[in-house]
Amino acid sequence: MKNVCLCIIELEVMIMVNxxxxxxxxSLMLPEHxxxxxxxEKEDNLVNKPLLESDILEEMEHQIQQAILNKTKLTIDYYQxxxxxxxQGTIDTVKPYTAQITIVLDSSKKKKHLSIRDIVxxx
Numbered sequence: 001m002k003n004v005c006l007c008i009i010e011l012e013v014m015i016m017v018n019x020x021x022x023x024x025x026x027s028l029m030l031p032e033h034x035x036x037x038x039x040x041e042k043e044d045n046l047v048n049k050p051l052l053e054s055d056i057l058e059e060m061e062h063q064i065q066q067a068i069l070n071k072t073k074l075t076i077d078y079y080q081x082x083x084x085x086x087x088q089g090t091i092d093t094v095k096p097y098t099a100q101i102t103i104v105l106d107s108s109k110k111k112k113h114l115s116i117r118d119i120v121x122x123x
Contacts, residue, residue: 076119
């Protein structure tokens with residue numbers, strides 16, 4: 001019986017140790033340190049803009065043309081503020097001279113303007 005109780009206590013201690021993460025050290029850190037750690041974590045999620053090959057750009061141009069003709073829904077991944085964002089919708093207009101497209105979002109029916117240069121993937 002003692003062995004069973006001992007195993008249960010050890011298991012509870014292991015769960016507590018694995019569960020605490022940053023909380024374990026939170027009481028020992030100054031608020032400035034916590035803020036710095038949060039900033040570092042945000043910076044880790046930042047990405048550089050991917051460079052696309054010419055064949056991928058041609059394929060995306062073809063997908064945009066087909067989506068305009070057929071009024072099909074697309075998922076567009078675009079680069080903004082050092083992050084990759086994703087939206088779903090249909091292409092409303094394309095302005096080739098300014099390299100802008102207007103997308104009607106599925107979720108809210110609002111229009112979003114994107115630079116074609118910021119698009120990194122189309123699905």
